[in-house]
Amino acid sequence: MTETADILVIGGGIGGIGAAARLAPEAKVIVLEREDAIGYHATGRSAAVFIRNYGNATVRALNAASAPVLENPEGIADSSLLTPRGEMMVAAEGEIEALEHYLAGSDGLQEITPDDAVGRIPILRRERIERAVFEPNAQDIDVDRLLQGFARLARSGTGRIERRAEVAEIVRARTTWQVRTKDAAYEAPIVVNAAGAWADGLAAMAHVAPIGLTPMRRSIAVLPMPDDLGVERWPLVVSGSETWYAKPERGRLLVSPADEDPVDPHDAWPDDMVLAEGLHRFEQAMTISVTRVERSWAGLRSFVADRTPVCGFAPDADGFFWLAGQGGYGVQTSPALARLAGDLVLGRTPELTPDVVAALSPARDGIGPGTGTLQ
Structure with missing residues (x-):
């Protein structure tokens, strides 16, 4: 039997769980995570420091947009997720x-x-x-509290996180994506590809052009x-x-x-x-x-080649949403990227400026097939 959802999020790192947290209040969201626990790979191995000047101009804009959430994580945690470090x-x-x-x-x-x-x-x-x-102003981030806070929001309403759910097949069937794991089948009009290092592989499985990860x-x-x-x-x-x-x-x-x-x-x-x-x-x-x-x-x-995260709908596949390429900035930019993913998927006007949104788009110049080798 195939279970239906409004949105399937593939990947249970900070990116996928954060996006699900911002989508779940308004949609039925199911997160599919291949490991036994969320945050197993890059999220759980982060140096856990918030550095406002880290990254290029677009990443620094994401840092600035994330800071108020990390300082006052209303709905995520009961106190600041930051402590002084320098x-x-x-x-x-x-x-x-x-x-x-x-x-x-x-x-x-x-x-x-x-x-x-x-x-x-x-x-x-x-x-x-x-x-x-x-x-x-560099500060330590309580990554576990951030991740678990996002997870509580992701499970709100009809939201759910499935562990040990590695995707074995993903195909587009008319107006929906059909996704199969070893033990279950799912269907939704929108898939969020938050599969981390495996994101290009997931795209290839879905016959979507890679971003050069x-x-x-x-x-x-x-x-x-x-x-x-x-x-x-x-x-x-x-x-x-x-x-x-x-x-x-x-x-x-x-x-x-x-x-x-x-x-x-x-x-x-x-x-x-x-x-x-x-x-x-x-x-x-x-x-x-x-x-x-x-x-x-x-x-x-x-x-990806320009070292900027990728957040937006694929230009070559309806309902396929990229949330990948966060590099070493994934935890500290997760509040801003989660908000942007929620805005774009649900059709809201993004809080981020149009130039930043464009710089994160999977349709931008300089990324895609043949661009994955970093200089």
Whole structure:
């Protein structure tokens, strides 16, 4: 027996669950998630920091639109999803140009002295710092509360989230999409493709043109730190050329080589050599050595060629809606993208400006077949 819905959302990461949260009050929505739990892949492996100056101009517009929701998540959570952290970028010799590029178009960044940088993170090697900047408004995001808040809204009314529901077939039949999993069949006039790293594969299954999505691995190592350093008070610190970053968490440091190695969609794990090289770059900037890694993991950040998310109806398939390519910005932009997806799917005028909506469209120039290799 085929179950009917108004909208099928394929993918239970922060993108799909967020979109379902904004659609469920006005439509029967069913989310199909292939894993045992929502947020299993990229969402559950996020560095969980809200950085207003992260990304290109369109992403920064999404950051700005998401900030009020994260600060006052009415209907999602009972208090702010943000806590103070701060972000510091330190540039060694040869990284000044990269730092200047990051500063271009930024807002709220403060240039600080190398001594000030070391005062904030005392294990930094002072002689390697040529310039440093600080963003006081960078904040930690409570990702789990955000995801679970979205999930409660997605389940409101007739909404439902189906786990262990990997899509095996998706076809267009007259005015509806027919979707089959191993155990069930569904039908709806609209499908939201929020399948993360698998989004282009899902499109191919549906005979919809791809957007040129490239999944890229990002690794993390957890390093123990001495209790007397007061690590939890430190800001996030990033190298000027973004070849490593370190974030305090529960008295430890999460250190990433900031890797972006193209890979096929899969349940990601770290490459030992990539992780070792990244930890070496981190060591060069610090006065301490890495003697032990408590644990490590990896996730996938999926980009299209212009590194801007894709949100909108496919130009070549009625009722097929793209919500993909969020890259490393998926969690922090999820409130704005969820709202936009809801507006577009339900035919409302978007709250975002027309130029931002156009920059996110799957019909824009520069993405699509043959554009998936990032330079």
